[in-house]
Amino acid sequence: MTTDPRGSTSLSRLPSLTGLRFVAVLFVFAFHASLEAPFTDAGFGRGYADAVANAGWLGVSFFFVLSGFVLTWSARPQDTARAFWRRRAAKIYPLHAVTWAAALILLATAGTAATWRQAVPNLLLVHTWFPDRSVFSSLNDVSWSLSCEVFFYLLFPVLLRLVRRIEPGRLWRWAAVTALLVPLLPLVSELLPDSPALPFGSGSVWQFWFVYVLPVGRLLEFGFGILLARMVLAGRAVPVRVLPAAVLVLAGYALSLQLPFLYGLTSVTVVPVGLLIAAVAQRDVRGAGSPLAHPVAVRLGEWSFAFYLVHRLLLQHGHRLLGTGRAWATPTALGLMAIAFALSLLLSWALHVAVERPAMRLLGRKRAAPAPVPAVAAVPLTGPPTTPEATPSAPTA
Numbered sequence: 001m002t003t004d005p006r007g008s009t010s011l012s013r014l015p016s017l018t019g020l021r022f023v024a025v026l027f028v029f030a031f032h033a034s035l036e037a038p039f040t041d042a043g044f045g046r047g048y049a050d051a052v053a054n055a056g057w058l059g060v061s062f063f064f065v066l067s068g069f070v071l072t073w074s075a076r077p078q079d080t081a082r083a084f085w086r087r088r089a090a091k092i093y094p095l096h097a098v099t100w101a102a103a104l105i106l107l108a109t110a111g112t113a114a115t116w117r118q119a120v121p122n123l124l125l126v127h128t129w130f131p132d133r134s135v136f137s138s139l140n141d142v143s144w145s146l147s148c149e150v151f152f153y154l155l156f157p158v159l160l161r162l163v164r165r166i167e168p169g170r171l172w173r174w175a176a177v178t179a180l181l182v183p184l185l186p187l188v189s190e191l192l193p194d195s196p197a198l199p200f201g202s203g204s205v206w207q208f209w210f211v212y213v214l215p216v217g218r219l220l221e222f223g224f225g226i227l228l229a230r231m232v233l234a235g236r237a238v239p240v241r242v243l244p245a246a247v248l249v250l251a252g253y254a255l256s257l258q259l260p261f262l263y264g265l266t267s268v269t270v271v272p273v274g275l276l277i278a279a280v281a282q283r284d285v286r287g288a289g290s291p292l293a294h295p296v297a298v299r300l301g302e303w304s305f306a307f308y309l310v311h312r313l314l315l316q317h318g319h320r321l322l323g324t325g326r327a328w329a330t331p332t333a334l335g336l337m338a339i340a341f342a343l344s345l346l347l348s349w350a351l352h353v354a355v356e357r358p359a360m361r362l363l364g365r366k367r368a369a370p371a372p373v374p375a376v377a378a379v380p381l382t383g384p385p386t387t388p389e390a391t392p393s394a395p396t397a
Contacts, residue, residue: 016280017070018301019292024062025304028142029311029341031056036319038333045327054256057212057265058249060145062273064218067149068225069277071156072163073233081157088153090363092146092305094355096125099309103139106317114139125150131209142312144213151215152222163226168234175227179274182220183267185211186260201261211262221270228278232285238278242290245279248272300345306356307348314344 030052039045075084100123107114114122118138121127128136128147136144166174189207196205211217231238240248249272256264283290291297318340319326328336 014070014073014281014284015298016284016290016292017066017277019290019294019297020277020280020301021063021066021304022297022300022307023292024059024066025308025311027052027055027059027062028308029344031059032312032315033337033340036315037325038319038327038336039330040327040333041330044330050257054253054264054269058253058256058269058273061221061266061270062277063145064148064152064221065225065228065270065274066277067152068222068227069229069274069281070225072160072226072229073281075160084157085153086363087360088149090359091356092149093125094359094363095306095309095351096143096146097123098351098355099140099313100143103313106313107139110317110320128213128215131206131214133205133209136209136213140309140313142308148213148215148218152219155219156226159223159226163223163230166227166230168231168236171227171231171234171236175224175231175274178220178224178227179271182224182270183263185217185220186262186265186267189262203262207262212265221266224270224274225277228274229281232278232281237282238275240275240279242276242279242283245272245276249276303345303348303352306351307344310347310351311340311344314347315340318343 031054034049034052037045037049039048100119104114104119118127118135121130121135122139122143125143125147127138128144130136136147163174186207189203189210192204192206192210194204194207197203198205198208201208228238249269252269252272255268258264259268280290280292284293322336327333
C-alpha cells in the first residue's frame with residue numbers, strides 16, 4: 001500500500017506547477033505577438049516568427065495535459081460531480097464572459113461586429129464543435145481552448161473513475177497508448193476535405209479543426225495528464241528529472257518545426273510536456289527547492305488564466321489603434337511588445353483580483369443549508385463548537 005504524496009498542504013498545491021503555468025503562457029504570448037508582424041526588418045521579423053512558430057501550440061498542449069494532471073491530483077473521494085462542475089464553472093465562466101463582452105465591444109468599434117452565429121456559440125463555449133474558422137476563431141479567439149476544457153470537465157468524473165480502476169502496474173501502458181494516439185490525428189485528418197485551405201501553415205480548415213480544435217481529439221492530452229497524475233499518486237515514479245525533461249521539451253519543439261504543419265502541432269511535444277509536468281510535480285513531492293515555487297512565480301502562475309484571456313485582445317486591438325498593418329524598427333517593435341506584455345500583466349492582475357477570485361469565493365463553494373428554527377429554546381451543547389475540515393488548496397487549471 002503506497003502513501004498518498006498529497007499528505008501536506010504544500011504538497012497538495014504543487015507550487016512549482018503553478019509557477020510553470022506562467023512560463024507556458026509566455027510561449028503563447030510570444031507566438032501571438034509574431035502574428036502582428038510588427039517588424040519592418042523583414043529578416044529579423046522572419047527569424048522571430050520562425051523561432052516561435054509552434055510556441056503557441058506547445059503552450060496550449062501544456063495547459064491541456066496540466067489540466068488533467070492537477071484535477072486528478074486535487075480530486076478527493078468524497079467530492080461529487082456536481083460540486084466539481086460548479087467549481088470549474090466558477091473558475092472559467094466569469095472571466096470568459098467579461099472578455100467575451102470586451103471582444104464584442106472592440107470588434108464593434110473596429111467596424112467588424114460579430115454576428116449572432118459567432119457570438120452565441122462563443123458565449124456558450126460550444127464554438128469548437130463547428131468546423132468553420134469564422135466560428136471557432138471568433139471574438140476573443142483564444143477562448144476556443146475553454147470550449148475544449150468545458151468538454152474535458154464534463155467527462156472528468158467518469159474518466160477519473162475509469163482510470164482509478166486501472167492497476168498501478170498498467171498505468172504506464174495506458175499512458176503510452178494515449179500519447180501515441182496523438183500523432184495519428186493528422187494521419188486520419190487526410191481523409192477529410194482538403195479545402196478550404198488554411199491561411200497559415202498547410203492543410204485545410206477541416207483538417208486543422210479535426211487535429212487541433214475539435215475537443216474530442218484534444219481529450220487525449222487531457223487523459224494523458226490524468227494517467228500521469230495517477231502514476232505519481234500510485235507511487236509509480238516517472239523516471240526523469242526536471243532538467244532532462246525540459247531538454248526533451250526543447251528537443252521536441254525543435255523537431256516540431258521541421259515536420260509538416262499538422263504533424264508539428266502536438267505530435268512530438270505531448271510526451272516531453274507530460275514528462276516535464278510529472279517531473280516538476282515529483283520534485284515538489286520530494287520537497288526540493290525550485291525557482292518556480294518562489295512566491296512571485298506562483299503569483300504569476302495564478303494570474304496566467306486571466307493573462308491568457310486578455311493578451312490576444314490587447315495585441316490585436318492595440319495594433320489596430322496604432323495603425324492596422326503598421327510595422328516599426330526593431331527596437332521600437334520590441335518596446336511595443338514589452339508594453340503590450342506589461343499591460344496584459346496589469347490587466348490579468350486586475351481581473352484576477354476583481355473577477356476570478358471573487359467568483360471562486362461566491363460561486364465555487366457550496367452554500368451551507370440554513371439551520372432549522374427550533375420550536376423551543378435550544379440547550380447549549382457542552383464542549384467546543386465544531387469547525388469544518390480545512391481543504392488544501394489545489395493548483396489552478
